[in-house]
Amino acid sequence: MPPVRAPMPRSFAESRPGPPADAERHAKAFQKARDARRTELIEDYVELIADFMELHGEARQVDIAQRLGVAQPTVAKMLKRLAEEGLITRRPYRGVFLTEAGQRIAEESRRRHEIVEGFLRALGVSEDVAKNDAEGMEHHVSDETLQAFERYLRAHRE
Secondary structure (H helix, E strand, O other): OOOOOOOOOOOHHHHOOOOHHHHHHHHHHHHHHHHHHHHHHHHHHHHHHHHHHHHHOOEOHHHHHHHHOOOHHHHHHHHHHHHHOOOEEEOOOOOEEEOHHHHHHHHHHHHHHHHHHHHHHHOOOOHHHHHHHHHHHOOOOOHHHHHHHHHHHHHOOO
């Protein structure tokens, strides 16, 4: 299937925000990006914890740190935050477990990732690159865009 080419703006200047009248729209776009960055880390952690729970029945702090390439104190700080937000529970001498709310976030994040990755693959992006690119994009794409990706995938299934 040949890659789909989106129409390009006539010039770069035409795609840029205009004069100060567009400042509010521009500010909203930056706010959306900042909000997505804040939730991205939470989504990555709960998705990873869900993966470990499926494989091992629980997630251990040391395994999370190793998989994310961060120090254990960094993971401990984030796990404390996730517990305070009601997304995980911890058991003494055991690992970390998702609550129902945490599981819902993990499932939604996984679904978003699969849609973005599938869309990139449908455009002709290689499997490894699509998987890696989707890892960041899944958190920043709007629901409207995600729905458009899904429609495209449904329309182009072989």
